[in-house]
Structures are given as structure tokens and as C-alpha cells.
Amino acid sequence: xxxxxxxxxxxxxxxxxxxxxxxxxxxxxxxxxxxxxxxxxxxxxxxxxxxxxxxxxxxxxxxxxxxxxxxxxxxxxxxxxxxxxxxxxxxxxxxxxxxxxxxxxxxxxxxxxxxxxxxxxxxxxxxxxx
Amino acid sequence: xxxxxxxxxxxxxxxxxxxxxxxxxxxxxxxxxxxxxxxxxxxxxxxxxxxxxxxxxxxxxxxxxxxxxxxxxxxxxxxxx
Numbered sequence: 001x002x003x004x005x006x007x008x009x010x011x012x013x014x015x016x017x018x019x020x021x022x023x024x025x026x027x028x029x030x031x032x033x034x035x036x037x038x039x040x041x042x043x044x045x046x047x048x049x050x051x052x053x054x055x056x057x058x059x060x061x062x063x064x065x066x067x068x069x070x071x072x073x074x075x076x077x078x079x080x081x082x083x084x085x086x087x088x089x090x091x092x093x094x095x096x097x098x099x100x101x102x103x104x105x106x107x108x109x110x111x112x113x114x115x116x117x118x119x120x121x122x123x124x125x126x127x128x129x130x
Numbered sequence: 131x132x133x134x135x136x137x138x139x140x141x142x143x144x145x146x147x148x149x150x151x152x153x154x155x156x157x158x159x160x161x162x163x164x165x166x167x168x169x170x171x172x173x174x175x176x177x178x179x180x181x182x183x184x185x186x187x188x189x190x191x192x193x194x195x196x197x198x199x200x201x202x203x204x205x206x207x208x209x210x211x
Contacts, residue, residue, distance in 0.1 A: 033211070036210075037209050037210070038209075041203075042209070059196050059198050060141075060197050060198070061198045061199070062145065062199075062205050064205055065207070065208045066210075067208045067211075068210045068211045078179055078182075078198050091178075091179045091182075093203070
């Protein structure tokens with residue numbers, strides 16, 4: 001399968017995911033941040049709390065303590081996430097945060113990105129997953 | 131002090147017990163697995179979050195009555211993002 005690539009957003013790497021359970025607009029643009037969390041983190045994405053609870057049946061998974069861009073205790077939910085062009089459709093552990101930063105809808109953390117091959121695939125104006 | 135007997139509180143107490151058992155005993159059926167709780171009872175054990183979420187949705191459609199434990203996950207540390 002060939003890589004799926006998205007243009008940089010504000011000159012920063014971005015991926016787009018679909019939340020099939022969301023009401024209204026379903027696509028979320030996430031900053032691809034390999035420095036967020038680790039491959040053993042208890043979560044893979046950060047999204048607005050409203051997105052995590054947007055479906056009628058959010059599944060709670062506990063709370064985690066974050067430091068850095070977000071600081072404090074936040075809820076973790078199981079949220080169905082899709083990347084249709086990669087045929088990716090799985091439930092993912094997502095931290096709900098009060099608001100998103102820097103023109104993005106959330107953060108794709110290292111644990112999520114590390115599911116794929118990731119990078120610019122030879123195009124410095126794009127970021128992609130394969 | 132009174133004990134919180136809401137479904138969520140009961141689920142969370144059971145989740146802590148499940149996580150503790152699964153992390154302390156490698157022979158536990160919970161070790162390194164995902165555990166679905168509904169209405170204060172363990173109702174599904176699976177190898178992936180996708181699978182446990184799918185089965186839990188069938189068993190209890192009301193998500194507010196459910197809880198999922200990722201037994202291997204570390205909820206006691208601070209994550210830098």
C-alpha cells in the first residue's frame with residue numbers, strides 16, 4: 001500500500017483521522033508529534049474532551065497525568081478511529097483535553113504514529129503514513 | 131465517610147482490582163490483556179482494545195455503565211506531551 005501524505009499545516013507535520021462516531025464533521029487534523037508520550041504510553045491520541053464524548057457511548061479507561069503542553073489529570077477513553085485510505089479502523093486510547101492547540105484538533109502521539117511507517121517519503125512539504 | 135455506590139464508582143473500584151491483579155500475577159487471566167467491565171462485573175477479556183470495545187458495546191450499549199482496563203498500561207506516571 002502506498003503512503004498517505006498530508007500537506008504540512010502551519011509548516012508542521014499533520015495527519016487526518018476520521019471519528020465515525022462523531023456528530024457533524026468527522027475528520028480531525030492532528031499534529032504528528034513523535035515526541036509526545038512513548039511507545040508504552042497509556043494513550044495514543046489527544047483530542048478535545050467533547051470529541052471523546054461525542055459519541056453516545058464513550059467508554060472510560062481511567063485517568064492519566066500529563067506534563068508539558070497539557071498539565072494535570074485527564075480522562076482516557078476508548079474511541080473508534082479510522083484512516084480510511086490506509087484501511088485502518090480500530091479503537092484507540094484517547095486522552096480528552098479541554099481544548100486543542102495551534103490550529104490543530106489534537107495530537108497524534110508517538111505510540112499511534114509508531115503503528116505505521118511515517119515520515120515525509122521524499123517530499124519536504126508533506127507528512128505521511130504507510 | 132459514605133462509599134460512592136454509583137455504577138461508575140463500582141466499575142472503577144473493580145478496574146483497580148483487576149489492574150493490580152493482572153500486573154502482580156503473570157498467570158492471571160487479566161495479565162497483559164484488555165478487560166471490559168459493565169455494571170460492576172467483568173464481562174469480557176480480550177487481546178486488543180478494538181475487540182474488547184466491540185464486545186462490550188454488544189453486551190452493554192450504555193457506555194456510562196462500562197469501563198475498560200488496559201492492564202499493561204501504566205497510569206501511575208506522568209506523561210510528557
